[in-house]
Amino acid sequence: MVSITVLFEIFIASLLPFNIALASILGMCPLIAISTNVTNAKGMGLAVVLVTTLTAAINWPIYEFLKWSGTDTLDLLVFMITIAASVQFLELAMQKFLPSLYTAFGIYLPLITVNCIVLAVSLFFVNYDYGFLETVVFALGSSLGWAFAIVLLSGIREKLSVIADLPRGLKGKAIAFVLLGILALAFIGFSGIARVDPIQ
Amino acid sequence: MKKFLIRLNYQKWYNVLRDGIARNNPIVVTVLGICSSLAVANMVENAIAMGIGVTLVTMLSSAFIALIRNLIPSQVRMVTYMVVISTFTIVFEMFLKALTPDIAERLGAYVGLIITNCIVMGRAEAFAVKNPVRYSTIDAFASGMGYTFVLIMMSLIRELLSNGSILNFQFLGENWINWTIFAIAPGGFFIISLFIWGLRVWLKYYEE
Amino acid sequence: MNKVYSKMLVFVLIMGSSAGLMLVGGDLLTGNQIEINQINLKQRTILQSHDYDLASVTDLASYYGEKIEVIEAPESYRDLPVYFYRDRESEDITIAFDKRFGSGVWGPIVGYLTLESDFMTIKSVAIISQKETPGLGAKVTTAVFLNSLVGKQMEPRLVIDKIQAETIEDLNYVTSIIGATRTSVAFQNLLNTTYAYHQTIWEVL
Numbered sequence: 124m125v126s127i128t129v130l131f132e133i134f135i136a137s138l139l140p141f142n143i144a145l146a147s148i149l150g151m152c153p154l155i156a157i158s159t160n161v162t163n164a165k166g167m168g169l170a171v172v173l174v175t176t177l178t179a180a181i182n183w184p185i186y187e188f189l190k191w192s193g194t195d196t197l198d199l200l201v202f203m204i205t206i207a208a209s210v211q212f213l214e215l216a217m218q219k220f221l222p223s224l225y226t227a228f229g230i231y232l233p234l235i236t237v238n239c240i241v242l243a244v245s246l247f248f249v250n251y252d253y254g255f256l257e258t259v260v261f262a263l264g265s266s267l268g269w270a271f272a273i274v275l276l277s278g279i280r281e282k283l284s285v286i287a288d289l290p291r292g293l294k295g296k297a298i299a300f301v302l303l304g305i306l307a308l309a310f311i312g313f314s315g316i317a318r319v320d321p322i323q
Numbered sequence: 324m325k326k327f328l329i330r331l332n333y334q335k336w337y338n339v340l341r342d343g344i345a346r347n348n349p350i351v352v353t354v355l356g357i358c359s360s361l362a363v364a365n366m367v368e369n370a371i372a373m374g375i376g377v378t379l380v381t382m383l384s385s386a387f388i389a390l391i392r393n394l395i396p397s398q399v400r401m402v403t404y405m406v407v408i409s410t411f412t413i414v415f416e417m418f419l420k421a422l423t424p425d426i427a428e429r430l431g432a433y434v435g436l437i438i439t440n441c442i443v444m445g446r447a448e449a450f451a452v453k454n455p456v457r458y459s460t461i462d463a464f465a466s467g468m469g470y471t472f473v474l475i476m477m478s479l480i481r482e483l484l485s486n487g488s489i490l491n492f493q494f495l496g497e498n499w500i501n502w503t504i505f506a507i508a509p510g511g512f513f514i515i516s517l518f519i520w521g522l523r524v525w526l527k528y529y530e531e
Numbered sequence: 532m533n534k535v536y537s538k539m540l541v542f543v544l545i546m547g548s549s550a551g552l553m554l555v556g557g558d559l560l561t562g563n564q565i566e567i568n569q570i571n572l573k574q575r576t577i578l579q580s581h582d583y584d585l586a587s588v589t590d591l592a593s594y595y596g597e598k599i600e601v602i603e604a605p606e607s608y609r610d611l612p613v614y615f616y617r618d619r620e621s622e623d624i625t626i627a628f629d630k631r632f633g634s635g636v637w638g639p640i641v642g643y644l645t646l647e648s649d650f651m652t653i654k655s656v657a658i659i660s661q662k663e664t665p666g667l668g669a670k671v672t673t674a675v676f677l678n679s680l681v682g683k684q685m686e687p688r689l690v691i692d693k694i695q696a697e698t699i700e701d702l703n704y705v706t707s708i709i710g711a712t713r714t715s716v717a718f719q720n721l722l723n724t725t726y727a728y729h730q731t732i733w734e735v736l
Contacts, residue, residue: 148362148508152441196417196558199435200409200550207402236401239439246432250638252630292523297516304512311509315713320634387549394542403546410550414557421561424568428660503667503710 130260133253136317137264143240144272145307150240154273155299157231159284164277168270170231172263174213175241178206179262182245183255195249202245210236240269251320261319276302339458340465360474361511363433367490370478371471372426376415376434378467381443383411385451385463392452404447405438412437442466477514481505572659574599577625580645580655581618599625604732613729615736622648626729633721636713638662640671640721646685650733652702656680656722668714679705685726691719 143149150171157167182202189195214232217225235241244265248258279302283289289298331337363369384407388395395403416434420427427434437443446466451459482488485506487495504510574595578585581598588594602615616625624646630639642658656677663669670676683689684702692715693707707715 146508148511149436151361196413197554199413199416199438200406200554203405203409203438204402207405233401236405237439237441237444239436242439243432243436246435250432290520292520293516297519297523300512300516300519304509304516307509307512308504311507318636320630320638391542391545394538394545396539396542406546406550410553414553417557417561417565421564421568424565424572431662503664506667507664 125254125256130256132317133257133319134260134264136319137261138268138271139310139313140316141319142268142272142310143243143265144269145303145310147243149243150238150269153231153234153238154269154276154303155296158273158277158280158299160281161274161277164273165270167231168273171235171238171240172266172270174206174210174232174235174238175244175266175269176259176262177213178209178241179244179248179258180255181205181209183248183253183258186245186249198249199242199246202242206241206245207236240265272303272306275306335458336461339461360470360477361515362508363430364474364478364481364511365485365506366429366482367475367478368426369429370474372419372423372430373433373437374467374471374474376419377437377440377442377470378464380408380411380415380437381446381463381467382460384408384443385446385459386456387411388447388451389454389456389459395452400448400452404444408438408443408447442470473518477511477518480514481510485510576643576657576659577616577645580625580643580657581621581623582655602736605735611728613732615729615733616643623654624648624650624733626725628721628725632725632728633717635661635663635671635717635721636668637664640718644722644725650730651684651686653680653683653685663714664711668708668711670708670711671714671718676708685722688723689719689726691715 137143140146144151144154153167153171157163182205185201185205186195186198189198189201210232214225217232244262247265248261251257251261253261276299280299283298283302284294293301360370360373363373384404387407388404412435415437416427419430419434446459446463450462454462479489483494484502485504486501487493487499502510505514571591574591575585577599578591578595583594583598585591585594598619600617600619602617604613604615611631613626617623618625625643626646627641627643629641634640638661640658640661640663642656642660644656645654646652647654658672658677661669661672663671682702683705686703689703689705691705691707693709693712695704705719707719
């Protein structure tokens with residue numbers, strides 16, 4: 124049985140020092156595209172947290188089955204199919220049972236299928252050899268870390284577009300990358316507080 | 324010679340090739356495919372391997388999707404693209420591990436992330452599903468080459484500044500203190516923003 | 532209606548069979564080579580740790596077989612199986628360190644630690660894979676650092692520390708990498724844990 128301290132350590136580690144957006148540089152496409160205002164960013168972040176945690180929880184038992192049957196080279200294919208299927212299913216379920224929530228962030232759901240971090244979390248738990256609880260905690264931490272990054276970035280970009288007089292070439296994506304770089308630098312300050320593969 | 328060049332402008336394959344590399348250059352115009360590129364583009368070797376990987380996978384999957392484009396039911400379009408791209412990525416990963424195990428070791432999980440690379444999916448959705456095989460292949464090749472070009476440019480600067488070498492061949496001497504920031508995440512972000520800025524000013528393509 | 536269904540069926544069949552064909556074909560073509568690559572790397576690293584020049588060797592596997600003796604841990608220690616790779620001539624022993632005994636800062640460090648026949652003095656350290664920060668922690672793989680470990684002793688425990696190593700002359704102190712304190716500490720712990728585990732078994736053998 125995995126101890127609470129190990130789970131907590133993985134959670135903190137994937138949220139701060141090994142932040143999947145600012146340290147592993149994944150999930151950039153939607154990060155840059157949706158971070159133009161804070162409301163959209165919050166919606167996208169929430170949707171990503173939901174989908175990532177859910178799909179990681181589903182992919183773990185599937186990967187155990189693949190290992191048992193000896194075909195773990197097919198993990199990429201099977202993961203992608205389960206991700207696409209769960210996103211589709213989640214969209215339908217939300218449309219039916221939580222219509223207000225669906226109108227709030229339902230449009231982002233199809234985009235999440237190709238969000239790198241959904242697949243990346245699944246590939247990482249394969250690499251790190253996690254158990255089920257560790258996978259869920261890791262997925263939660265990573266996706267919250269991504270949501271954290273996008274909300275931070277959108278807050279700064281929103282303000283910057285109003286008060287700053289940027290050169291024409293820097294407006295839009297270029298300045299977003301500069302801001303991300305500064306955020307990434309700041310997050311390096313969290314190094315050492317937790318490890319993603321704690322020694323047990 | 325001049326007649327040949329003028330006639331070239333009317334060839335469809337030439338237009339497709341040119342648009343893919345310059346006008347529709349994914350990194351600048353639509354900032355696609357950055358996902359996998361930034362983290363591994365800190366050494367030129369890795370950049371070349373990733374670039375070749377993305378180009379190959381895009382070409383093969385675009386060609387295959389163009390081949391079966393009339394058979395795909397519209398509801399399962401996305402799933403189809405994913406199955407095709409995943410299959411080619413897995414095969415590419417197998418060959419990478421077999422032929423160049425040290426590069427495969429360095430790229431690690433990022434080879435698998437070619438599947439979610441927006442360029443591969445984007446080209447399939449935007450071009451391959453509506454055009455015959457030969458044009459789709461050329462378009463995919465152009466997009467892949469544009470991506471590879473930007474990746475190699477970035478990794479050249481990053482490797483030179485953070486290690487003093489290019490392709491593991493030391494260029495800067497003993498007295499060079501490594502600017503290690505360019506080997507890690509923030510450096511990648513800064514370099515690509517400068518790149519986009521420079522390209523935008525040069526091509527006069529601004530975003531308001 | 533039937534036409535739509537039959538079209539869909541044809542499509543699914545084509546997709547399934549072509550995907551299956553490519554995956555199986557790829558696996559058949561490359562599966563063996565991947566395993567051979569891994570075994571080659573391990574054998575080459577171990578032979579080089581024992582100072583064998585591999586430039587003129589054609590059949591790696593048989594050369595490895597004649598130079599290195601592989602000793603397995605006895606029955607009672609099989610739940611965490613380890614191997615000792617002993618050179619038949621010089622009696623130096625190589626042990627492997629990997630993620631079972633610890634890891635680096637960003638990921639596991641895998642490699643081989645070669646000790647002289649007294650099972651205490653380091654003859655060489657080789658690292659096969661690591662994921663440390665390029666330019667900082669990754670300096671742990673540079674020849675400069677690894678050579679500084681040669682001749683040091685693992686008893687009572689190896690200490691990789693900047694301040695202590697500069698002041699103390701004992702043979703188990705090594706200077707850590709400048710700017711890569713955490714990787715140095717992690718590597719030190721990894722080596723010590725590996726050594727301690729192997730030592731208990733070696734004394735039984």
